[in-house]
Amino acid sequence: MKQSRFNVIDKGNQPTLVYNSYSGAIVALDAEYEKALFANGANGPSEIVDNLMDAGLLVSDGLDEIEHLKEISSACRMQSKSLSFTIAPTLNCNFRCPYCYEDGKRYGSMSDQCVDQVIKHINGMALDNQAESLQIAWYGGEPLLAIETVEKITRGIRSDEILFNASMVTNGYFLDGKTAELLAKNGVTHVQVTVDGPPEIHNQRRCLPSGGDTFNRIIDNVKRASAYFNVILRVNVDPTNGDQIDRLIDSLDQKGLRNRVKLYLAAVDDINGACANSPCYSEDEFASIEASCLSRYKMTGYMDPFLPGFNPTICGAVNKYSEVIGPDGSLYKCWNEIGYSDRSYGSIFESVASNAFEVSKWTAYDFCSDSECLNCSLLPMCMGGCPFTRLYENKTSCVSARKNCIKVMRAAYDFKHKK
Secondary structure, eight states, X not given: OEEOTTEEEEOSSSSEEEEETTTOOEEEEOHHHHHHHHTTTTTOOHHHHHHHHHTTSEEOTTOOHHHHHHHHHHHHXXXXXXXXXXXXXXXXXXXXXXXXXXXXXXXXXXXXXXXXXXXXXXXXXXXXXTXXXXXXXXXXXXXXXXHHHHHHHHHHHOOTTSEEEEEEXXXXXXXXXXXXXXXXXXXXXXXXXXXXXXXXXXXXXXXXXXXXXOHHHHHHHHHHHTTTSEEEEEEEEOTTTTTOHHHHHHHHHHTTOTTTOEEEEEEOOOGGGTTSSSOOOOHHHHHHHHXXXXXXXXXXXXXXXXXXXXXXXXXXXXXXXXXXXXXXXXEESSGGGTXXXXXXXXXXXXXXXXXXXXXXXXXXXXXXXOHXXXXXXXXXXXXXXXXXXXHHHSSOOOOTHHHHHHHHHHHHHHHHHHO
């Protein structure tokens, strides 16, 4: 028996807390449990040792935890029974957000011919692989500008024989009650909407070409939509709005959104030059803000502090049976690549990948290539970080938990025991 290499221990406060990044468990130790853990189970009561093993805090002496991760991850990334597609029915957008890769350009929408081919392509893959589940993520651009395309593709690929689940990333401007009901009927169970602060801040960052208010319309839409599916609010934060979260929470409360939606923070990063014209937080700065918000808002219903467990598939980009489909039928592995023709590996109109390298560089992604990652106690939850960042920027994109894990552990414990 030995302690898991993926334990993170906080003895700075009472009780002692242990988080295991493989199991996802956060365990509060009393004196007897603490003694058994730090003695690697030696002479500990069998019930306590069994409980510590069930939580993943103790593992067998012969278990190579890194090899175990590799084996499970490899199998999951090759899983053909569950197919995943991110579909951008259009790259057009009604917003002109300053940090967005679209930068006001128009990229067009799917033609009727392309829509028909998307249906044929997905159904063909499902049949060839005897798929048991199908996951669709609607993306853009702004996918609600092409709601008819969303409907038609869904009708063409949805069947009683395959478990179907869909989600959408939208700016929320067109997410009225009728549209929300329509999305729910088309299998959408989760929708992410970006809200970048209280009204005056949001309206500067999430803006129409002509300017004006978008916040109130979006929040009113979100309130109605929350009756049909889960709505997650994403707040993109940087030094220009990071101190405005309190005021955003107040605004959401005034609109009656408490206990209707969840909220999370995301750092504006430099993918596709997003930080060229505006500042971005460092990893340390963002981690500090995130931990502070999780601690302050844990009882509001908006933010539930938690730490995840093992993420074997890492992300869709490095999974064999996951694809991103652009509005012209181009195929990509990562949604950050949509619109960059040189990064496409083929087309739904072709039976064979025209650029096999663009596939292999993703599917061959190896989280074990970085010695720093191999020695990190958080490896199972992050699996080496964002593959896009590693491949294109030649650096590691660490999860914020590496900087704020102890604080989030404590917030999660407090949340559970004060509910």
